[in-house]
Amino acid sequence: MKIVVPVKRVPDTAGEKKLDPNDKTSDRESVEAVLNPMDEWSIETALQLKEAGKADEITVLCVGPESAQATVRKALSYGLDGAIQITDQAVAGSDALGIARVIAKALDGVDFDLLVFGNQSTDARTCLVPAAVAEHLALPALTYARYIEIDGDKVVVHREHEEGWDIVEGSLPAVVSVVEAINEPRYPSFKGIMAAKSKPLETKSLADIGVAADEVGLDNAAARIQDARPRPAREQGEIVEDDGSGSAATALADWLQKNKFI
Amino acid sequence: MSELLVLIDHGDDKPRKVSLQMLTAATKIAGQTGDTVAAVWLGPGAADNSDILGAHGAQKLYHWDSQDAYGYVTLPQVEALHQIITEGDVSAVLFSSTNHTKDVAARLGVRAGGGVITDASDLEVVDGRLLATKEIFGGDMITTAQVADGKLPIIGISANAFAAQESGGGPPEVVAVDVSLSDAATKVKVTGVEKQVSERPDIAEAAIVVAGGRGLGEEEGFKLMEELADQLGAGVGASRAATDAGWYPHRFQVGQTGRTISPSLYIGCGISGAIQHRAGMQTSQNIVPINKDAEAPIFQIADFGVVGNLYAVVPKLIEEIKSRKG
Numbered sequence A: 001m002k003i004v005v006p007v008k009r010v011p012d013t014a015g016e017k018k019l020d021p022n023d024k025t026s027d028r029e030s031v032e033a034v035l036n037p038m039d040e041w042s043i044e045t046a047l048q049l050k051e052a053g054k055a056d057e058i059t060v061l062c063v064g065p066e067s068a069q070a071t072v073r074k075a076l077s078y079g080l081d082g083a084i085q086i087t088d089q090a091v092a093g094s095d096a097l098g099i100a101r102v103i104a105k106a107l108d109g110v111d112f113d114l115l116v117f118g119n120q121s122t123d124a125r126t127c128l129v130p131a132a133v134a135e136h137l138a139l140p141a142l143t144y145a146r147y148i149e150i151d152g153d154k155v156v157v158h159r160e161h162e163e164g165w166d167i168v169e170g171s172l173p174a175v176v177s178v179v180e181a182i183n184e185p186r187y188p189s190f191k192g193i194m195a196a197k198s199k200p201l202e203t204k205s206l207a208d209i210g211v212a213a214d215e216v217g218l219d220n221a222a223a224r225i226q227d228a229r230p231r232p233a234r235e236q237g238e239i240v241e242d243d244g245s246g247s248a249a250t251a252l253a254d255w256l257q258k259n260k261f262i
Numbered sequence B: 001m002s003e004l005l006v007l008i009d010h011g012d013d014k015p016r017k018v019s020l021q022m023l024t025a026a027t028k029i030a031g032q033t034g035d036t037v038a039a040v041w042l043g044p045g046a047a048d049n050s051d052i053l054g055a056h057g058a059q060k061l062y063h064w065d066s067q068d069a070y071g072y073v074t075l076p077q078v079e080a081l082h083q084i085i086t087e088g089d090v091s092a093v094l095f096s097s098t099n100h101t102k103d104v105a106a107r108l109g110v111r112a113g114g115g116v117i118t119d120a121s122d123l124e125v126v127d128g129r130l131l132a133t134k135e136i137f138g139g140d141m142i143t144t145a146q147v148a149d150g151k152l153p154i155i156g157i158s159a160n161a162f163a164a165q166e167s168g169g170g171p172p173e174v175v176a177v178d179v180s181l182s183d184a185a186t187k188v189k190v191t192g193v194e195k196q197v198s199e200r201p202d203i204a205e206a207a208i209v210v211a212g213g214r215g216l217g218e219e220e221g222f223k224l225m226e227e228l229a230d231q232l233g234a235g236v237g238a239s240r241a242a243t244d245a246g247w248y249p250h251r252f253q254v255g256q257t258g259r260t261i262s263p264s265l266y267i268g269c270g271i272s273g274a275i276q277h278r279a280g281m282q283t284s285q286n287i288v289p290i291n292k293d294a295e296a297p298i299f300q301i302a303d304f305g306v307v308g309n310l311y312a313v314v315p316k317l318i319e320e321i322k323s324r325k326g
Helices: A039-051 A066-076 A096-106 A129-137 A190-196 A248-258 B017-033 B047-055 B075-087 B099-112 B221-232 B240-244 B275-281 B297-301 B310-325
Strands: A002-007 A009-011 A033-035 A057-063 A082-086 A114-118 A141-151 A154-161 A164-171 A174-178 A201-204 A223-230 A238-241 B003-007 B036-042 B060-064 B090-096 B114-126 B129-136 B141-147 B152-157 B173-176 B189-195 B208-212 B235-238 B265-269 B286-291 B304-307
Touching: A002 A039, A002 A066, A009 A066, A033 A066, A039 A057, A039 A114, A039 A141, A039 A174, A057 A066, A057 A096, A066 A082, A066 A190, A066 A201, A082 A096, A096 A129, A096 B099, A096 B114, A114 A129, A129 A141, A129 A174, A129 B099, A141 A164, A141 B099, A154 A174, A154 B099, A223 B114, A223 B129, A238 A248, A248 B286, A248 B304, A248 B310, B003 B017, B003 B075, B017 B036, B017 B047, B017 B090, B017 B114, B017 B152, B036 B047, B036 B075, B047 B060, B075 B090, B075 B099, B090 B099, B099 B114, B099 B152, B114 B141, B129 B152, B141 B152, B208 B221, B221 B235, B221 B265, B221 B310, B235 B240, B275 B297, B286 B297, B286 B310, B297 B304
Parallel strands: A002 A057, A002 A114, A057 A082, A082 A201, A114 A174, A141 A174, A238 B304, B003 B036, B003 B090, B036 B060, B060 B173, B090 B152, B114 B152, B208 B235, B208 B265, B265 B286, B286 B304
Antiparallel strands: A009 A033, A141 A154, A154 A164, A164 B189, A223 B141, B114 B129, B129 B141
C-alpha cells in the first residue's frame, strides 16, 4: 500500500500573524513558518501503518511557495520516502476549495491507496480540504479519525464528533483525516534529519499538473476575505488575590451574581 | 422566489440549538432579500419538529425521511442537498459549522460550484450580497468574507453566534424529498456509534463553560470542575495539557487543535492561557480565570480573575453559588 501525506506550511501560532494589507491574504512571509502542527499526527499515522507492514511507501505532498521546501524537508525528516512540491505564483490567495483542486490534480497519475491529512491547519482551520480533495478524486473520505485500522483493502475509522465517535467502514483507496487523539507523534531522529536532505523531491508547477492559472489564486477564489480588522483589545477587569483560604470566592460569586450568571 | 436553505443539525430527534439560531439568522437575511427560508431535515424525525422550526422562521421544510441520510458518511447528505439545489432556485445554504457538517459543505461546494465560508459569527446583506463575519488567527482578527459572484454561498454558522428568536411563523409547508443514492454514497457505512451520554450541554452550545488545565494536577480535579459546572448549568472543557495527560477526553479540548467556543461565560481553572488555548476561547463574552500564577497570560484578557489556589477557591465558590441559589 502506498500512502500520500499532504502537509501545509503555516505561520507559527506564537508569532505575530498578518494579512497582506492590499489583498487580505495571509502574509506568509512576515512570520516564521512551520509544518502545520496537525500534520505531525498524519505523518505519525502513516509511519505506524508502515511499521505495521501495512504500507511500503509514504510520499509527502505540499502546495506552497518555494520556501515551503523547508517544510517538506521537515516532513521527510520523520522518515518519509519522497516528496512532491507544487509551487507556482498563481496559487497565491487560493481558498480551501482552490487548494483542494490543486492537491487533487497533483495526485493525477500518482499511485496511492491512502491519503492521510491532519484534520485541519492551525492557521485557516476550515477543515474543508480533506473532504474537498476526496470529492475531486471521487474517493470516500473517513475524516476526524481518532483510531484507524486497515485490513487488506478494508479501512475502519473511529470518526470523532461532539458526543463521542461513529465507527465507520469503507475500502481503499480512500481519504482519511486524523485528530490528535489518534496517536503520540514522535520527534524526528538525527538520522532522519540528515537523510531528509537526500530524499527525492519533485517540484512541479501548475502547468505540470494541468491546472490553468485562471482556475486558482485570489482572483478565482470562490470565497475570499474583503475586509479585516484586529480584534479590539480586551480591557483587563478586576483581579483579586486569594489569601489561601479560598475567601476570594465571595468576590467572584458577587461578580457572577451581578452579571446574572447565578 | 429564491430559497435560503438551512441544513438542520439534529440529534436525539430534536433540532440542536444552533439550528434555531440559524433559522433566526436566515429570517433576518430573508427579510432583506425577499427569499423564502427553507429548512432541510435529513433523516427521520422532522414531523414532530415542524412546529418549532416554523416558529423560528422556517417557511418551508424539506424532509428526506430515511435512515440512509446518516447511515453512511457525508455523501447522502451531499446528494440530498445537491438534488434540492438542482431542482429548485436556491440563493444560499447555511449549515452548522461543526466538523462533520464541514465535510458536507466541502463536497457540496465542489459539486454545486459553490464557495464555502466556515465559522461565521454574523451575516449581513449589503447591496444584495451576503457578507459573513469570520474571525481568523484564533480570534485575533475579525474579517468580512464573501463568496464570488456566480457561486452559491455555502456558509457555516458558529454555535451561539445568534440568539434564537421566535419569528411568529406558523407551521412550514412540508415537502417530502426522495433521494436515490449513487453507489459512491453508500461506500462508507456507519456500523456503530460510541456515544458518551452526558447531562451537561455540549461546550460549543453551552452558555457557560468551566474549563480545567494543567493546574488541576490530576485527573480527579475534573470532578471538581464538573461539580462547579453542574451548579452553573455549564459544560466542561479542558486545555490541551489536560487532554494530553489523559485527564479528560480529547473532544472536550478547547484551543487551536481542539474546539473553538464562544460562551457568555468562560471560567478557566489552572489554565495559563497560552496562545494556542486562547485561539479556542478568546471570543467568549466574559472570561474568568482562577490560577495561582498572577503572571499567567490569561489574566490579561480576564473580565474578572482570581489569583489563588483553585482547590481552595473552587470548593468555596461552589458553596457560595449553592447558598445564593437558595
